[in-house]
Amino acid sequence: MLEPFFARSAAAVARDLIGARLFVGAAGGIIVETEAYDRSDPASHSFRGPTRRNASMFGPGGHLYVYFTYGMHWCANVVCGEEGEGVGVLMRALEPVAGLELMRAARPKAKTDRDLCRGPARLAQAFGITGADDGDDLRRGRIRVLDDGMEPPRAPHTGPRIGISEAVHEPWRWHVAGSRYVSK
DNA sequence: TAAAAGATCCCCT
């Protein structure tokens, strides 16, 4: 049985992931920027249907979809919806709150703590997320999403996506207004 | 079998 939190549209999950926490061992942070992707979005990996790469995106919600891009970067998504829907939320930025020394060690390029998790590939690097984690259960695995007991609360805001001409009104991109940890 | 683009980041100026 799919958890209600994940059994919704990508836009709804993207909104409610703002303020939630992502933890990998002792390292963790508050999610401050997300972007939703579903099959109606030409920019989505699932737009043209299931392939070998995006298989986990078509799996059941509550799992991780990790992909490799630009020949060097990993990015992590929260899969949502029922199996076969091809819906997910890219985690674009985190405000680091725990285990910062672990993230600094994993990201020697980051000159300041602001750069530890600002951007999807930086975030993945800070937590050591790679293709080996693709498909993992976000409630039981190494990588966990904690969406209850948010302290302090972070209000989600949305706005038009940058660089997209179609369906700019869709609430696909969410962020914490004014956060210095938002990537854009 | 080839070609192009990519849910990006980093360093330079």
Place this chain on the structure above:
DNA sequence: GGGGATCTTTTAT
């Protein structure tokens, strides 16, 4: 603000 790095996946031939 701009370009290079670097290679997988997908789509076309």
